[in-house]
Amino acid sequence: MVIGHQKQWQFLKKSANVGRFSHAYLFCGQEKLGKKKIAYEFIKLFFGNNTIQSHPDYIFIEPTEKEIQIKQIRDLNWRLSLKPFSADLKVAIIDQAHLMNAEAQNCFLKTLEEPRGETLLILISEYPEFLFSTIRSRTEIIKFYPVPRKEIKDYLKKQGVDEEKSQFISQISQGRPGVAIDFLNYPQKLKEREELISEIVKLTKSDLNFRFQYVKKISEMTDLKKILDLWLFYFREILLSGLNKNNIDKLNMDGASRISKIKNILERIQGTNFLISTTNVNKRLALEVLMLEL
Numbered sequence: 240m241v242i243g244h245q246k247q248w249q250f251l252k253k254s255a256n257v258g259r260f261s262h263a264y265l266f267c268g269q270e271k272l273g274k275k276k277i278a279y280e281f282i283k284l285f286f287g288n289n290t291i292q293s294h295p296d297y298i299f300i301e302p303t304e305k306e307i308q309i310k311q312i313r314d315l316n317w318r319l320s321l322k323p324f325s326a327d328l329k330v331a332i333i334d335q336a337h338l339m340n341a342e343a344q345n346c347f348l349k350t351l352e353e354p355r356g357e358t359l360l361i362l363i364s365e366y367p368e369f370l371f372s373t374i375r376s377r378t379e380i381i382k383f384y385p386v387p388r389k390e391i392k393d394y395l396k397k398q399g400v401d402e403e404k405s406q407f408i409s410q411i412s413q414g415r416p417g418v419a420i421d422f423l424n425y426p427q428k429l430k431e432r433e434e435l436i437s438e439i440v441k442l443t444k445s446d447l448n449f450r451f452q453y454v455k456k457i458s459e460m461t462d463l464k465k466i467l468d469l470w471l472f473y474f475r476e477i478l479l480s481g482l483n484k485n486n487i488d489k490l491n492m493d494g495a496s497r498i499s500k501i502k503n504i505l506e507r508i509q510g511t512n513f514l515i516s517t518t519n520v521n522k523r524l525a526l527e528v529l530m531l532e533l
Contacts, residue, residue, distance in 0.1 A: 243386030268383030385414020
């Protein structure tokens with residue numbers, strides 16, 4: 240079941256039905272929005288309802304050791320050169336395509352310029368700006384945006400989730416259906432998320448020494464990006480709450496100053512998250528700088 244993204248889905252579905260689909264697509268947007276789910280549903284229009292992952296004409300590429308290497312793209316090119324086994328075309332998904340290194344991107348560019356046989360390529364990326372402009376210009380870009388909370392909430396209620404819990408999950412999933420489904424399937428993740436929110440509240444009321452000790456603890460965590468995403472959610476909710484309760488033109492000095500501070504915090508979190516996700520920056524140092532803004 241596709242949650243949200245009906246405009247994108249209907250466009251892709253119509254393209255497949257009339258046989259006027261692009262040779263290559265770039266699905267871009269935040270993590271867990273449902274880009275891969277839409278890609279699978281799109282592929283089913285060509286492969287039928289067979290299990291996509293085991294289909295002989297399906298190829299899946301993802302990063303190994305934090306990048307997609309040229310040997311993976313060379314193997315992709317070779318497999319695409321073979322005739323389809325049972326379908327009318329071969330289909331490849333390149334997940335986290337922005338993690339192709341320069342050599343891999345150059346190699347992949349040749350595939351886009353000189354497609355071999357009947358192929359369909361779907362690149363999935365959170366950071367499309369990291370791809371060569373020549374790659375982006377040769378793909379049809381499909382942008383995905385956060386899904387309205389109501390649509391996620393309605394889906395959860397159809398799965399038997401009660402009103403209060405579906406309201407909470409739809410709120411903290413931040414418009415990302417994949418996150419909501421994870422919470423539904425793995426209740427422990429939901430409990431951990433609640434605990435992290437409590438930690439954020441405590442953090443904002445603590446001194447620098449406590450904050451730096453907290454940074455020391457989380458800087459080695461493998462899911463640091465998820466923690467920073469939650470911080471973004473928490474402070475964004477505070478910002479929206481403040482703006483909803485006040486007429487912006489009538490904000491007093493304290494209210495305007497608080498909103499300005501929260502905006503600065505959000506910008507700092509976004510910058511820190513980007514650096515940690517895409518570079519080898521010293522995580523602990525980047526987080527300590529962030530703590531100075533709280």
